[in-house]
Amino acid sequence: MNPRRTGGRETWHRLIDWDKAQSESERLAARLLSIEGYESIDPSHPLGGPDGGRDIVCKKDGQQCVVGVYFPRGQKDLSEIRNKFKADFANAKAHDAKVFVFFTNQELTLAERASLKDLALSVSVDIYHLERIASCLDTPSGYGLRLEFVSIEMTKEEQVAFFNDRDQVLYEIRDKLSFLAPKRRQKSGIETVLVQQPDMYGTSGTSAVSILSLLNSKLIECKKCGEVFRAQRSDQYHVTISGGLETVTCPACGKVQAYR
16 A cells, blocks of 8 residues: 655645546535535535536525536646636526635646636636645544545544644633633622603603502513613503503613513
8 A cells, every 4th residue: 555645745636636426526515615614505416417507505604606516537728627617607607696616626826716717707706726625625624524535544643633623622612611701700690770661741642550560570681792680660650551662771781672
């Protein structure tokens, strides 16, 4: 068995020498989209079938994205890559995509990427080329995908990097919790605020009734910051028959919301 090439070359070579089916390249693209911040990822027909030229649809920052995947075996001429890009982009544009994402295992220079983007000036373009995909797979968040799709296990050094990356996330969660905990402990109890009564004077023809402080308070959760506080009505509270909006003000953030 040949030793693994170092410096990221093994991942690079296995991608450009892709010998798997189209279905696996589309699944790899879909999984990479997930760790790259795309959402609502919906592969069309990885196993074959009419997809209207859309290998994958997804969203990013609320915008509709259409994804094209091109994983031939070996490096192809730029003309072949351009023809595939143009065909996939035409389908994306036909489906009113705001972003066209193009996955390819082909090596593309900066000038070549720019020339492809020039073909799609009316739509934002995100190109995942050979070097970019290899870099994604050679990071801790991509090690699992790399093992599944190109059969490259972690080295000892990569295992250290993987666990360090995971521990860093745990440390950040711990720090956030420790920052919030003292704030919670400082509170001696649930604060009480008075309900702001609607203006019941100046409206002719309305009558009012006086009620005593029976069930005159209840707990409220602020819709903005989540603070829980008690809203208290005055003992001498009056309600107009014609109604009116009662409000309460959060003691933590100052948001005013309706009292119901």
